[in-house]
Amino acid sequence: xxxSKTLSAACREELSRSILDKALGVAIAFASAREVDAFxxxxxxxxxxxxxxxxxxxxxxxxxxxxxxxxxGLCCPAQALIGGDGLSLSIAAASIVAKVARDALMTRLHVHxxxxxxxxxxxxxxxxxxxxxxRWGPSPLHRRSFHPKALEPDSD
Numbered sequence: 001x002x003x004s005k006t007l008s009a010a011c012r013e014e015l016s017r018s019i020l021d022k023a024l025g026v027a028i029a030f031a032s033a034r035e036v037d038a039f040x041x042x043x044x045x046x047x048x049x050x051x052x053x054x055x056x057x058x059x060x061x062x063x064x065x066x067x068x069x070x071x072x073g074l075c076c077p078a079q080a081l082i083g084g085d086g087l088s089l090s091i092a093a094a095s096i097v098a099k100v101a102r103d104a105l106m107t108r109l110h111v112h113x114x115x116x117x118x119x120x121x122x123x124x125x126x127x128x129x130x131x132x133x134x135r136w137g138p139s140p141l142h143r144r145s146f147h148p149k150a151l152e153p154d155s156d
Contacts, residue, residue, distance in 0.1 A: 003085055004095040009103060016100040019093045027055035028101045033143035040145070046071035066091045113139045 004012060020026060029051035031044035039047065050071040053063055060076045066084035084091035103122045110119035115136050121129045125146075138144065 004092065004099055007096070012096050012100050012103075015093075015096050019097055023093070025056045025058050026097060027052045027057075028098065029055065030102075030105070033141055036143045037145045041143075042069070050074055064088050064091050066095060109141060113141065 007015070029048040031041075031048040035047065036044040038044075046069060049065065050073050053060060054075050063070075063074060063076055063078035064084060065071070065078050065080040066088075068080050068082050070078045070080050081087050081091065085095045086092070106118040106122040110117070116132045116139060117128050123129075133142070
């Protein structure tokens with residue numbers, strides 16, 4: 001298994017379709033910028049994981065979590081696995097489906113905010129994304145707690 005980030009977008013999309021065709025159930029949950037600002041990115045991600053598990057039509061018996069933390073309040077027992085997408089096919093499949101869903105969301109958001117280039121950087125803090133933030137300021141979609149050095153005023 002390889003990290004889903006190393007796969008091309010086209011390969012992830014093809015794999016995602018195959019996973020969705022064969023999976024007994026899939027649920028996807030996102031964390032909003034407001035939630036990230038309120039709880040921090042790690043806690044917001046854990047909260048979204050818990051929401052996704054709770055949204056499954058068939059309640060899971062057990063969950064494998066990619067990372068070091070098991071979210072609070074899960075509907076089933078769980079185990080965290082650091083580097084889980086390289087150790088577990090189910091985590092790798094979830095990672096692929098999640099990235100494809102995130103990329104699709106960013107492409108849809110690009111239509112409303114094209115000046116930020118969401119369709120190309122899909123939310124990563126690339127140089128182009130930082131430059132757009134410097135030029136246009138944050139959109140309503142951006143978290144206010146993100147402060148890359150490129151956005152800080154020069155101290156000269």
